[in-house]
Amino acid sequence: MTEIRISSRIRELRARYGFTQKDLAEMVGVRRETIGHIENSKFNPSIVLAYRISRALDSTVEEVFAFEEIEDSNP
Numbered sequence: 494m495t496e497i498r499i500s501s502r503i504r505e506l507r508a509r510y511g512f513t514q515k516d517l518a519e520m521v522g523v524r525r526e527t528i529g530h531i532e533n534s535k536f537n538p539s540i541v542l543a544y545r546i547s548r549a550l551d552s553t554v555e556e557v558f559a560f561e562e563i564e565d566s567n568p
Contacts, residue, residue, distance in 0.1 A: 494565050495562045495563065495564055495565065496562070496563045496564075496565060497560055497561070497562060497563070498534075498560075498561045498562075498563055499534070499537050499558055499559070499560055499561075500534060500558070500559045500561070501531060501532060501534075501557055501558050501559070502556070502557055502558075502559075503517070503528065503531060503532045503546065503550070503557060504532050506550040506552060506557060507550070509550075510550065510551075512549075512550075513525075514528040514529055514532070517546065517549060517550075520545075520549040521542065521545040521546055521549055522545070523542065528546075531546075538558075543557070543558055
């Protein structure tokens, strides 16, 4: 089975606009901790949340999030 790893550029894009985690969280309707967890790859956002974050950062989902397929080495 293939695993999908998601990484993000949220921190970089927030800095571009001068947003704090709290600012972005309020814009998309989540807690600040949620943004931190997504930035640190501890939590994968739903499709809807990924879209909201991308829109708040004036970007596309593909510009904010990178998807990497990782092959499972277990038979």
